[in-house]
Amino acid sequence: xxxxxQPTSMDCAEGRAANLPCNHSTISGNEYVYWYRQIHSxxxxxxxxxxxxxxxxxxxxxxxxxxRKSSTLILPHATLRDTAVYYCIVRVDPTLTGGSNYKLTFGxxxxxxxxx
Amino acid sequence: KAGVTQTPRYxxxxxxxxxxxxxxxxxxxxxxxxxxxTPGQGLQFLFEYFSETQRNKGNFPGRFSGRQFSNxxxxxxxxxxxxxxxxxxxxxxxxxxxxxxxxxxxxxRLTVL
Numbered sequence: 700x701x702x703x704x705q706p707t708s709m710d711c712a713e714g715r716a717a718n719l720p721c722n723h724s725t726i727s728g729n730e731y732v733y734w735y736r737q738i739h740s741x742x743x744x745x746x747x748x749x750x751x752x753x754x755x756x757x758x759x760x761x762x763x764x765x766x767r768k769s770s771t772l773i774l775p776h777a778t779l780r781d782t783a784v785y786y787c788i789v790r791v792d793p794t795l796t797g798g799s800n801y802k803l804t805f806g807x808x809x810x811x812x813x814x815x
Numbered sequence: 816k817a818g819v820t821q822t823p824r825y826x827x828x829x830x831x832x833x834x835x836x837x838x839x840x841x842x843x844x845x846x847x848x849x850x851x852x853t854p855g856q857g858l859q860f861l862f863e864y865f866s867e868t869q870r871n872k873g874n875f876p877g878r879f880s881g882r883q884f885s886n887x888x889x890x891x892x893x894x895x896x897x898x899x900x901x902x903x904x905x906x907x908x909x910x911x912x913x914x915x916x917x918x919x920x921x922x923x924r925l926t927v928l
Contacts, residue, residue, distance in 0.1 A: 733915070742819070742905050742919030743858070786858075798912020802848060802871055805858035 703787045708810040711781075717774040719809055721787030724768045729791050732763060734772045735803070736783040743786065743805075746772065750792075777813045784808040817841065819908050819920035827926045833894040836923045840887050840908030847889040848917065849881060852903040861904075864889055865912050893925075901927045 704722040711717040723732065733748040747754055747761045749770075754761045760773040774781055786808040793801055820839045828834050840847050848871075849861040860873040864883035881891040887908075893900055903924050907917040 731915070740921075742907070742922055744919065745916040748915055793915065794913040798846075798865070798870070801846065801863050801865075801912045802860040802873070803850075803858075803907075803917065804860065805850075807857060 703789055703806055705785075705787050705806065705809045707807065708812070711774075711777045711811060711813050713779060713813055713815050714776055717777040717781065717811055717813065719772040719774075719785050719787075719811060720769065721772070722769045723787070723789045726767050726789055727791075729795055730789045731792050732761065732770045733788040733790060733803070734759070734761065735786045735788065735805075736781075737786070737808070738780075738783040746785075777811075779813050779815065782811060782813045784810050819906055819918050821904075821906050821920040821923050823923060824921065825924045825926075827928060828896050829928050830896055830898060832896050833892065834896060834925060835890055835892045836904055836906075836925070838889045838891075838906030838908075838920060840889070840906075841918055844908035844910055844918070845887050846909045846912050846914065846917075847883055847887060848907050849889070849891050850905040850907065851875070852905060852922070853899075853901070858905070861891065863912075870912065896927045898927050901925060 734746040735743040737743045749761045763770045786805050822837045846865045848863040852858045863871040867883045878894045883889045903922045905922045907919045909917045
């Protein structure tokens, strides 16, 4: 799996958009970008994933650059409950491997603090 | 529907003892994986089970073992506990091994004294 680089921490004002960057310059053509977050004292929570097109769901938007070397997770209107560690993970779609790469490899992530 | 449940939530043991942690996946989910989380090493993959078979194993000593039952429930066991085994142990489940989304439980906080 390609390595990812994320800032250690970020701050965001409540109600504003939070933009969390992730660099994955060695990503290969069949690797997806996944985002999970972990709120203090809870298990990680899946947010979103994508290959090359921008993706949006009820939680967030994922913007992947055209060369796929970096991506940004956007929380459009951050709330205090969005304070968490956000992990960017790169992995080949397990449907292509029959699930042999099922495991997730977590880095250090970005601690996002949403301030009132 | 109910999420992933893990029992117990908190556990205190002493060095040399052994411990068994339990994970009940979301109903219908057949893949279960285990992770260890410590402040120093972060989240590390332990092992993965599907159809009662271990499919993948992380880089942990043989003191760490697990199993999965026919109802997909899983247990992990750590024998001869060491101080460094103090950690949050997380279980995750998904429909199968090709599912893109894994659902994590709240974890079991193990403290080894």
